[in-house]
Amino acid sequence: MILLSVNHLSKTFGGLKAVSDVNMELKIGELVGLIGPNGAGKTTLFNLLTGVYKPTDGDIVLRRETIVGLKPHQINQKGIARTFQNIRLFSNLTVMDNVKIAYHQHRSYNMLSAILRLPSYFHGEEEMDKKAERLLEIFKLGHKKDELAKNLPYGEQRRLEIARALAAQPQLLLLDEPAAGMNPQETAELMEMIRWVRKEFDLTILLIEHDMSLVMGICERIYVLDYGQIIAEGTPEQIKSNPKVIEAYLGEDVTHAHG
Known part of the structure; x- marks a missing residue:
């Protein structure tokens, strides 16, 4: 069953299209990654999903109900919680x-x-x-x-931020670069924690992350955003070998992304 669907979503700032005609679907219980170069529009997309920005075009539907136009606290009450790239405690x-x-x-x-x-x-x-x-x-x-x-x-502040997001009792948890600033050991622990949290709290998770080993290791599906547009969607294996994705973002080192 679909929890969230994003339909032809666009956001323009002045003349710049930060997000352009994005379509996404998240099924209940899925753990999905969102990757792409810096400036691709990933955080803008999170801000649209959580009501920080209002879309220029398109719709966001949570459990068959549009959430476009709702304020962030109203969207939070309806079941979407997030963490931030820069910890906000x-x-x-x-x-x-x-x-x-x-x-x-x-x-x-x-x-x-x-x-x-x-x-x-x-x-x-x-x-x-x-x-x-x-x-x-x-x-x-x-x-x-x-x-x-x-x-x-730092690592404990990250954990506290995720705990606080879960206290809002969400159905969809948006994690914005949770591994940023973590060492490999902390990242490995975070990976296990995200897996466990998803199962224990019966959550759907959408994750923005630059650490490819983490993304490839825990996500069932991955969307790739470049210049505000989705250029690919698929399993980690499909994404790793997608020529468009390699050219736009992953480069040749994708073969070393393990998991």
């Missing part, structure tokens, strides 16, 4: 609070209960604390829950 809040913020949109109490400090407020907060702690344990951050986010090492 609330750096002066604790690790725990970073995750709890994402849970708040699913809170079981209303604003009045919070203002009047009614029992439903305390019960709801306790429930959120438990959920947040469980999520932090999964991401091996439980022992750091009271630390400020900015004091975590």
Whole structure:
């Protein structure tokens, strides 16, 4: 079953077509890669999917319902969460609070209960604390829950960002270069974590990544974007041997991309 379909999507800034007539489909439970040279339009596409930008043309349909025109928080509530190329945590809040913020949109109490400090407020907060702690344990951050986010090492900040995205209880998770700045060991661990998260949380994942070993190792299908257009789509094997893709992006070193 199709979770998300992107139909003839375009975005123009002034005279520049950042995304041009893009068509994509994501099936429920798939792990799909989005690759291409710098400036190909990958992050612009993520910004369109999450409501940061409004498309110039085309449609984005999530579970048979258009999401074009909705604000980012509304799209998030409908089930799309993302991480960013440059980590965007609330750096002066604790690790725990970073995750709890994402849970708040699913809170079981209303604003009045919070203002009047009614029992439903305390019960709801306790429930959120438990959920947040469980999520932090999964991401091996439980022992750091009271630390400020900015004091975590880089790899742990990445994990916290993914944990926070999952706290929004999405069906589709968009990961924007999650391995950026990681060493090979951290990348290998991240790869395992993405696989596990997809299975455990029953997610569909779309991943932008430059690390070819990661993309080829975990993605079932890959879309290739160049100058804002999809130039290829297929399995890792098909993409590796596609002459158009080799010319536009992968170069001769594609034969060394393992996985």
